[in-house]
Amino acid sequence: MALLEIEGLVVRFRTHEGTIHAVNGVSFQVDEGETLGLVGESGCGKSVTSLALMRLLPSPAGHVEGGRVRLDGTELLDLTEAEMRDLRGRELAMIFQDPMTSLNPVLTIAEQMVETIRAHTQMTAEQATARAVELLGMVGIPRPETRLKAFPHEFSGGMRQRVMIAMALALHPRLLIADEPTTALDVTIQAQVLELLRALTADSGTAVILITHDLGVVAGMTRRINVMYAGYIVETAPTAELFAHPAHPYTVGLLHSIPRLDAVEGEPLIPIEGTPPDQRRAPVGCPFAPRCAWRLAACWSTNPPLEPLVTGMPVVLTGDRATHRIACLNPPTPEEAAAGLPLREGFVAAPAPGSVVDELAIAEVPA
């Protein structure tokens, strides 16, 4: 049984401007000790998914409106707040994007760490302090005994993120959610922090959900990747497979919009056209259709489910051999994926239903 099972998770935000359809039926599993990447652009529902499973959605606006979240068989969405609080920190932990603001500026590191440790264990203050020193040493902070008495503003950004990692791992959680853990850090520090995170979670067997918009970060860290778009998972595959054979037009677009060192000189980057959809409207059809170069007429009205790329094999949900699945009616061929463009003779992306201008444009093509 997988450690974490999410089934059909739906999250909505009620705001003054209407309902935001943040997560629209997301299902995935995470195995014990597995590292899963959650990739997508800002606002695609990566963070909301993780906050929903921690039950930390901003209230009163955020609601889980459907789905199941099971941690080791326990239904998290049915727990009382007190039971959930007991799980947080002990079984589930989280690291946030900005280490500059995630530590309380008026308390010393010692106060914050000892408090966390003692909230969940029977340790005395001395034992908890000793454990905090040990943890700080573990995340590579020099002279942990003295640094423990320092305030957050006396640490650099990378050091603060190390402190956050130490706090998150203090109680050996089984699942760690790292929400863009390196986005706010210098590039030189990013690699160090990622390596630290990788080594520590591998040691303790902690499963990790790594949320990022940076494909470079997930490439080296994760075993498996879920690509999210507009509140849906549009593609999921083992990391190597995803980079070698991207199959969803959005993933293809993402990979072609990052500069590569081994690119042929003068080869242009291919940006993804358009903007992310307005999530105030209930989704109709494939959410990526308006920006997709491969779209068919059916894409405007049908939102395809996540299905195996190669049919006829048993579907594996977790691990290195997880089945490569995509949600697409007209997936790019491997050659097209490599080129980043549709290569089929005479293929034109289907116009939006009722758009006259596009129809005129098509009428001219055969001539």
Added chain:
Amino acid sequence: MAAPSIAVTPPVSQRASRGLWRDAGRRLLRNGPALIGLTCILVFVLGAILAPVLSSYDPSLGQLADARQTPSLTHLMGTDLLGRDEFARVLYGARLSLQLGTISVVFGLAFGIVIGAAAGGLGGKVDGVLMRIVDVLLAVPGILLAIGIVAWLGRGQIQIMLAVGVSYTPIFARLLRGSLLALREADFVLAGRSIGASRLRILVRHMLPNALTPLIVQATLALATAIIDVAGLGFLGLGPGDPRVAEWGEMLTDSARFLQYAPYLIFFPAAAIVISAIGFNLVGDGLREALDPRLRR
């Protein structure tokens, strides 16, 4: 990263953590106006404490024969209508004014923190109800509210402190609630919740200490107006109610009628009120600058 410091022992961790308050204190002492304010307050505090040493006269006893003497070496500030030494009365008046002013602000702070923390921490309906009550109180001018409370509870020192304290409560409550609302969205609050801290713990341990800075600045500024309010109540005849007690506001009322014959009688208590109020104001402004990095000069 400080690469050059590898060989040297970095001084950062050797020195004890300075913390926000130590830094703010240093900045306050480098701020000219705040220093002047501190000096004013210090003069009054010392005067109040050392009153029996500084003046050999009893502030409540006088010889009618000595009434309305002009300032001289025997009576530095002259004598009042009943022949009491004006200097002694200003000194003992400082005791009362500082005491009443400080305690009323402490009252106001205590009520305000409880109401503001409940509103900002619990939110929802509690917030709605408490803030509407605060709105009603804010709509009434503070001094009018204080007059009403003294008129209701009767004259006396405790009544004055309560009245002035209550009239400051809405300001503190609103200020704290505002800070708490902003802090509810703070990353470290979410981070605290993500490691399983309870709501009360987050409110008391993480949010309140971060919200106190503006309250402390506001309290210092409120001390200035509290002294004026206490004197104002005295001036309006709602003072401590004991004619023997030296109170700056009542001294003003008593001497106002003789402004033409003995202008110095009104000058000294008035100057005392003005200087102490300005002192607290300057220190309050200085504190605001010292505690807010954005206003740093």
